[in-house]
Amino acid sequence: MLFRYEPGVFDELFSRTAPVEWAFPELLTRFAIVDRSNDYPSVNIAEDKDGVHVVAELPGIPKEDVKLQLHDGTLTISGERKSPAEAKNSDVLRRENRYGSFSRTIQLPESIDTEKVTAEYVNGVLRIALPKREAAKPKEISIR
Amino acid sequence: MTKELENGKINGEEPSTTGTLRVLRPAVDIQELADSYVVRLDIPGAEKESIAAKINESTLTISAKVQERFTQETAAVYNGSLPAEYRREFALADDVETQTVDAAYELGVLKITLKKKQQFLPKEIKIV
Numbered sequence: 611m612l613f614r615y616e617p618g619v620f621d622e623l624f625s626r627t628a629p630v631e632w633a634f635p636e637l638l639t640r641f642a643i644v645d646r647s648n649d650y651p652s653v654n655i656a657e658d659k660d661g662v663h664v665v666a667e668l669p670g671i672p673k674e675d676v677k678l679q680l681h682d683g684t685l686t687i688s689g690e691r692k693s694p695a696e697a698k699n700s701d702v703l704r705r706e707n708r709y710g711s712f713s714r715t716i717q718l719p720e721s722i723d724t725e726k727v728t729a730e731y732v733n734g735v736l737r738i739a740l741p742k743r744e745a746a747k748p749k750e751i752s753i754r
Numbered sequence: 755m756t757k758e759l760e761n762g763k764i765n766g767e768e769p770s771t772t773g774t775l776r777v778l779r780p781a782v783d784i785q786e787l788a789d790s791y792v793v794r795l796d797i798p799g800a801e802k803e804s805i806a807a808k809i810n811e812s813t814l815t816i817s818a819k820v821q822e823r824f825t826q827e828t829a830a831v832y833n834g835s836l837p838a839e840y841r842r843e844f845a846l847a848d849d850v851e852t853q854t855v856d857a858a859y860e861l862g863v864l865k866i867t868l869k870k871k872q873q874f875l876p877k878e879i880k881i882v
Contacts, residue, residue, distance in 0.1 A: 656824045665823045669796040669862030694794065699787070706781035707796055734798030734862015735823075 650712050651687065659748055661741035662722060666714075669734035670694075670707070676736065680724050685738070688713035721746030776838045780816075789875055791850065791868045797840045798862035799823065807857045807866055814844045814855070816864065849874035 652667040666687050668676060676689040690711045723743040730737050783794040797805070797818050804819035818840045846852065851869040858865045 654823050663824060667796075667798040667862070669798040670794075672861060694783070694785075694792075700785040700792070703784040703786050703791075705783050707783050707794070733800065733802070733821075733859075734796070735821075 649714075650708060651714060653687075653714060653716065655716070659742075661739060662718065664716065664738040664740065666736040666738070667734065668731070668736050671734075673731040673736075676731070678729055678738065680718075680727060683718050683720065683722075684715050685718055685727075685740070686713060686715045687736070777841050778839070779842050780840045782842065789870050791870070793844070793866040793868065795840070795842065795864045795866075796862065797859075797864050800840060800859070800862070800864070802859055805857070805859055805864060807855050807864070809846070809852045809855055812846045812848075812850075812852065814846055814866075814868075815841070816843075816866070817841045818864070 654665040656663045656665075664685065668687075668689070668691075671689055671691050675692070676687065679686040679688070688711070691707075691709045693709045718740065721742045722740045726741045728739045780795040780797050782796075783792075785792045785794075793814075795816060797820075799821045800818035801821055804817075806815070806817050808815050820838055820840065846868070849870045851871050854869060856867040856869075
């Protein structure tokens with residue numbers, strides 16, 4: 611079922627900029643990026659029979675400065691990228707990287723077992739493994 | 755140092771295809787200090803052994819291969835970015851010492867330090 615998006619109606623009820631997806635979760639594609647305020651960090655998402663794999667690119671950010679939160683069926687990656695140490699006594703000739711705080715939220719499918727989520731950070735890449743609940747995994751039934 | 759080569763088909767916004775590899779131009783920060791330049795490139799997930807920083811005449815070329823983000827059985831349902839190779843070239847200014855390149859890879863960032871030539875360093879003259 612599809613609803614026509616009418617900004618006037620929803621903006622009064624929800625203060626967020628993209629409220630229609632919150633109000634009607636069925637409108638979401640399964641792994642919709644909920645927070646569209648920016649596209650940083652870059653995120654890749656894949657699914658196999660065991661679960662969902664989220665790979666985020668966070669170069670230059672120690673893992674202590676990254677926060678991962680599961681809440682209400684969403685996964686939020688947030689943190690802060692600090693400017694490099696010698697930035698103060700030097701002339702910046704070019705700056706393409708962005709520094710400062712960031713946040714990105716991803717809608718997760720219901721089949722995820724939130725108790726078993728693990729994450730590791732190697733070489734600027736954060737890998738988050740979100741296994742599916744046993745009941746949600748495909749099962750083969752033998753025919754007698 | 756500030757001038758960058760725009761030759762080739764590498765473009766920052768849209769990764770081009772070289773054979774089967776997707777080439778991505780990494781974002782860069784360049785800072786000038788009194789006696790050196792510090793170049794930082796974001797190359798998350800690069801294989802350390804594959805990282806190369808070479809100076810040929812007055813061109814600095816940086817390249818690195820990227821580790822696979824997912825196993826082959828795992829179907830990607832959403833791709834924000836999946837580069838296979840990082841590559842970027844810089845034309846160096848006259849004051850850069852081209853004999854030595856110091857490169858360090860940490861947290862997915864490649865930090866390259868280029869020393870300035872002796873004759874370009876600020877000099878203090880003692881008054882007698």
